[in-house]
Amino acid sequence: MNFIAYLLSPAGLASGAFLLVVAIMxxxxxxxxxxxxxxxxxxxxxxxxxxxxxxxxxxxxxxxxLMEILIYVGAICIAICFxxxxxxxxxxxxxxxxxxxxxxxxxGAGLIFAFLGLLTKRTTWAPAAERSxxxxxxxxxxxxxxxxxxxxxxxxxxxxxxxxxxVVTARGGRGSS
Amino acid sequence: xxxxxxxxxxxxLAILLFAIGVYGVLARRSLIGILISVELILNAASINFMAFxxxxxxxxxxxxxxxxxxxxxxxxxxxxxxxxxxAVYRRLKxxxxxxxxxxxx
Numbered sequence: 001m002n003f004i005a006y007l008l009s010p011a012g013l014a015s016g017a018f019l020l021v022v023a024i025m026x027x028x029x030x031x032x033x034x035x036x037x038x039x040x041x042x043x044x045x046x047x048x049x050x051x052x053x054x055x056x057x058x059x060x061x062x063x064x065x066l067m068e069i070l071i072y073v074g075a076i077c078i079a080i081c082f083x084x085x086x087x088x089x090x091x092x093x094x095x096x097x098x099x100x101x102x103x104x105x106x107x108g109a110g111l112i113f114a115f116l117g118l119l120t121k122r123t124t125w126a127p128a129a130e131r132s133x134x135x136x137x138x139x140x141x142x143x144x145x146x147x148x149x150x151x152x153x154x155x156x157x158x159x160x161x162x163x164x165x166x167v168v169t170a171r172g173g174r175g176s177s
Numbered sequence: 178x179x180x181x182x183x184x185x186x187x188x189x190l191a192i193l194l195f196a197i198g199v200y201g202v203l204a205r206r207s208l209i210g211i212l213i214s215v216e217l218i219l220n221a222a223s224i225n226f227m228a229f230x231x232x233x234x235x236x237x238x239x240x241x242x243x244x245x246x247x248x249x250x251x252x253x254x255x256x257x258x259x260x261x262x263x264a265v266y267r268r269l270k271x272x273x274x275x276x277x278x279x280x281x282x
Contacts, residue, residue, distance in 0.1 A: 011179055018181040022190060029194055032213050033201035045213050048194075052220050055190065056244075058181050059231040064241050068223075071248045076216065076255045083209060083259040087266040095206065095273060105203030113196035120188045128235035135237050143238045144245075155249045162253035166260035 025051025036094050046077045063137050187228035195221035208262045208272045219251045
């Protein structure tokens with residue numbers, strides 16, 4: 001009875017929502033790397049990115065969460081779908097897996113997980129002495145157009161160059177079409 | 178202390194996502210599978226930035242700005258990688274990286 005009362009309190013509901021978001025993220029990531037069908041991989045990636053967007057909501061940043069859904073799920077996953085349609089046909093059976101390679105990859109990923117986990121466990125994190133409490137999107141916009149305006153412009157230049165480069169590469173290079 | 182109000186929770190989640198991505202990069206042979214795993218790794222980095230931003234940083238806008246830049250660079254990287262994948266498929270009729278050995282001596 002006590003447990004149900006806790007589950008229905010605001011803190012309990014928030015914890016349940018957090019666990020749900022985490023489950024979506026982890027299961028999606030596992031589908032994204034473990035499924036045999038490449039199309040299922042993309043769907044798993046989209047599911048995992050929705051989970052990451054939920055984490056960003058829990059971290060007080062609804063704007064970044066919406067951008068995550070817009071850019072990653074809306075643009076990158078769709079672009080990957082196009083690349084799948086333009087490359088290997090889906091009806092061909094995928095090549096058999098090499099168990100040695102899978103074991104090696106598991107060992108490598110497990111080692112990295114253990115190392116970083118120990119590092120996180122051993123470190124004491126000290127918050128900054130003075131912390132601002134200004135979380136508004138207005139401030140974020142001001143920062144983008146004052147302190148970080150140079151990086152903002154360089155990023156737009158990078159996107160333009162990447163777009164041109166993608167067009168040139170995918171067409172087969174100069175003079176060969 | 179609630180589970181979603183601790184820095185450690187988010188750091189461990191980011192590590193888990195990073196490890197899953199590293200496994201994918203090492204184990205997959207399809208170029209698109211590797212690209213998907215790289216996106217997972219980039220998202221783990223984003224979660225780390227946002228967690229430090231929420232719990233430690235002096236100003237909360239900085240981590241959000243960095244995360245937005247990570248997203249933009251990831252979009253550029255995905256566009257380039259996908260065009261390379263299409264070019265490789267046109268040349269080799271396959272996107273299995275173990276067949277892309279033309280530069281082997």
